[in-house]
Amino acid sequence: MEVSVKLNKKEFDANIEKKDKGFKVSFEGKEFFADFEKLSGKDGNLIVNGKSYHVIFTDNSVYVNGVHFDVETIDPLKKELLKSTALEKDEGAVITSMPGNVKRVLVKEGDEVEVSQPVVVLEAMKMENELEAPKSGVVKKVNVKENFPVEANTVLIEIE
Amino acid sequence: MEVSVKLNKKEFDANIEKKDKGFKVSFEGKEFFADFEKLSGKDGNLIVNGKSYHVIFTDNSVYVNGVHFDVETIDPLKKELLKSTALEKDEGAVITSMPGNVKRVLVKEGDEVEVSQPVVVLEAMKMENELEAPKSGVVKKVNVKENFPVEANTVLIEIE
């Protein structure tokens, strides 16, 4: 079976076939023999050409010897949708990628801001983090209030 | 609600009622206030009158601060059945309560045996364990062969 994998934004292709108790993987002209065994719960062990790897599957990630992979969710459409509404629609969106508490809102609607100007101070885990304007422009919308918590990936401020 | 519990073969009764976020337990004229919180997977925490207990539920046991309880399975009938076929039917049954490998069978059918006479040598985890005749009598049946594995709770030899 042909499989393509995205690795560091570079796509590449491998061929995988069942072989004895495991798999034969052909990739860039080389052959690898792999044996996977589920250990317990989220854990498995993978032996590839004799090398042993501890593999952990969580809901949306894979860890190989403790090193993390991102894995796209089952419904790529839904994810695209999420992205388009939040992250990609508006280049002027000030988005928090972590949950936290809005400590201070430094601008109000109608304000003119410059690129990199701090607009919101977010507190999480006892540290203050300043979020800056991604571009120069006018504050169109302020979606948050001081001392209220926000989830990750929320659009806090919109600038146009 | 009235609840009876078997503790060290001694049965006793308690009354339990919902109270605030937890429970009030009355027992032997005293009152206990308990708050249970599920932690994750099999683990929970129970605070009884301020004292904290780590509780773990597995398929058929409960552990409180690491100390083990036996818990009867959902179908008491089935368990009784199991018991009656194996453990209680025959006082002359030589039963292994652990799985292992039959190392040597020291008697054959028709042999006369005395109580406490070794009849089977079982090996498990690199240790040899001798199983003895539970009563004096004649060997009626030998259910096992040397060098074959046996499961826990198997009747190996029957004596009458």
Add this chain to the structure above:
Amino acid sequence: MFKKVLIANRGEIAVRVIRTLREMGIKSVAVFSDIDRKSLHVNLADEAYPLGGKTSAESYLVMEKIIDVAKKCGAEAIHPGYGFLSENVKFAKMCEDNDIVFIGPPPEAISSMGDKVTARRIMEKAGVPIIPGLEKEGLSEEEALDFAKKVGFPVMIKASAGGGGKGMRKVNNEKDFAKFFRQAKSEALSSFGDDRVYIEKFLEEPRHIEIQILGDKHGNVIYLGERECSVQRRHQKVIEESPSPFIDEEMRRKMGETAVKAAKAVGYFNAGTVEFLVDKYKNFYFLEMNTRLQVEHPVTEWVTGIDLVEYMIKVAAGEKLDLKQEDIVLKGHAIECRIYAEDPDKNFMPSPGKIERLITPSGPGVRDDSGVFEGAEVSLYYDPMISKLTVFHRNREMAIKRMLRALDEYIVAGIKTNIDFHKRVLTHPAFVEGRYDTTFIDNNIDSLLEKDVKNEDVAVIAALIEYYSKGNKKVKRATCTSSRWKDYAKNCWTI
């Protein structure tokens, strides 16, 4: 000795104190916020009582509630851990007023040492060198800026009531001054309830080296060697070690004796830490004194063989130190890595969430002081430090290798951590050779975050994951996070 002690803290340090209390046969009492009902310290303690509230301000900082619990459950003493109320003189006095032993120094020592400005003055008087600075009541932004211009950038703005990197900012130029000055004041206010700050000249190539001391109520004070804490980011320590690769026996003795002098100057008892900045000429300057147990105390415990928490409790109970200065012999080398719930690839942004899988290292010379468990929720309300991993070996070279081995075994899934980042720091030539100061991480951040994909096994694994995932509804397409592959290839058993 006490029969019951309340720990006015949470997380790993509460667990740490519970462990020693249990060894001493003393009942431990945990307190908890609503957020922390399911936390490890509650589960491990003998007793646990709710404080209510979510934020620290609503829970762990409410002195009356804590005193109230202690009185109701009959705790004779309170261990404050670090942070929260550990250096709060009002709380120490409140304990005293309620006949509860505060496991810490006398209130006077807290107030004189806890206030950085007062502490500087005391040290100056005692003849301990201090860094040029400006400290005055109601220090204004303008005055501070004037001072900065006079001594020259960079300068440090620091919370007067501060400690632990909170309310502290390094300012490199005039442009950033106003912003950082305000941030420092604001953080100081939210962390310590006190927005006073002062300003100091920033030393070039400074090392942060601190001396652990231990004093009893009978006037005995000893020092327990130093800790090298120069691996810092945003004034938060990241890796600590003892002994410091930078100082020798003679300098250790000099700094130790200075620290003891400082402690005696304020009638100190309890465990405590005198922090110094050391410049490249090995001059040392008093930085501040922490009048409490320090996060990084395990490295000292490894090399001295002494349980500092045990001694804090014994000293608080009035016992005389059964250790003399000559009993303290440093043996071997210890390193601590603080495990933070943060994402180094996204500017070390905090990463709260559920720990879906947790594997902690063990075996020879490894100690994990954790405040979490598999399935635990790392809350955004509190500090992002989830654990401290400490190792010991007979020398520094082997200790570094042991730490790398332990970090390889350490797996935290579900949230991001700085485990991989630690591996890069520990293999960086400057760290390996012991040539580093507090600017180390900032100056090497690019190489410490370097990205690359090399090992072809990794591609095979990715392909297999993709393949397996066909049968797994939850997993569809694997893309690896850009930054980790290099480390993977470098550190993770595949070379």
Add this chain to the structure above:
Amino acid sequence: MFKKVLIANRGEIAVRVIRTLREMGIKSVAVFSDIDRKSLHVNLADEAYPLGGKTSAESYLVMEKIIDVAKKCGAEAIHPGYGFLSENVKFAKMCEDNDIVFIGPPPEAISSMGDKVTARRIMEKAGVPIIPGLEKEGLSEEEALDFAKKVGFPVMIKASAGGGGKGMRKVNNEKDFAKFFRQAKSEALSSFGDDRVYIEKFLEEPRHIEIQILGDKHGNVIYLGERECSVQRRHQKVIEESPSPFIDEEMRRKMGETAVKAAKAVGYFNAGTVEFLVDKYKNFYFLEMNTRLQVEHPVTEWVTGIDLVEYMIKVAAGEKLDLKQEDIVLKGHAIECRIYAEDPDKNFMPSPGKIERLITPSGPGVRDDSGVFEGAEVSLYYDPMISKLTVFHRNREMAIKRMLRALDEYIVAGIKTNIDFHKRVLTHPAFVEGRYDTTFIDNNIDSLLEKDVKNEDVAVIAALIEYYSKGNKKVKRATCTSSRWKDYAKNCWTI
């Protein structure tokens, strides 16, 4: 130094060796039986290759297969761990013949020390006291019985090729003699492939105290203090500690020097252990020499600060010992508890099965060397020891308390273990006071298995469990196992 080392073992000791190999920058190669495909040592190693088979005889004891894997994967050396092929002279020679370094002593030392009868003769010649015994080729049951009657019961029957309590029986009277003699021979055959046994007088109130030695290929041999191993059951060590509470500096030196003499007599290099029996008058007798890494080596590692596995590998690679006798200074006190999958309440019957929940202790002074993980299947094919828990503290009294704390944190659900049993041993007055010999467990078995229900909280919890279980399909009615409640009330945080 080697680049790749194969570990011809499984379980905790394979994991132990992998850890040090990783610290030394050496690739580790695991081998595994079909049963062990999912085991921890396979998952942690850099490389892993199947041996096939289920039993040890089909897998870990098949020398040709192991040599074959080593050659194919390019391993330059083999670490045998303990048990299995670790004291097999044929295997050591086979390694030599295949240009693979056997990480152990020279084959001649294995054969002379490994054979208990030869070892006794060498010791006798070297002037080391030995216990009266009868050793001869083809020793018959009748000859052995005659000897027993002559010197008087009790006597010990021991496997000539033996070690680790396998193929060993204490016989108290003539009636049991035939049975035990045959058992010992049979166990010897299945454990070592050699059914020869010999017989010895049993010493009264004997302590089992052993000396750790370390030698290089350049004729240097040092001793690393002693281990007290008298807490035994069925000749299996259960708890070990260092130093021994029974011996002083002078006796340590005498025993140490005797051990070094013994080692030098056979041209020994590698880590090794000279076991002594010590009677109540502090006379010590040579018992046997183990020419390999010992299960209980961690206690020595704690008190000396030395990684024994690291030195085994360095010595095997031909390095000269960089330690002199005067460098070895014992500091503090270490205790090890072996965690067995067994049920003390059912005559310590092995308890294989799935580990449904596993919580291992950590924090200051705690080391867990485990061979399992949560979800692991403990197989009936191999040794029931799943882990070794070791603690360190500054003195014996505190070390015992620390061990009790660590045992309180240790939770293994799904199979039975001896964790609670350890707690009873550690709180037994004879153990606490250090007054115990190898008969300790046998003579106190009743109080060590004592049962009782005291704490009323326990009843409340049971009631609550019953109540909750109404909503839980899997749980219906709780009855507590009889023996644990006493400990619960005594040790489990409820006093």
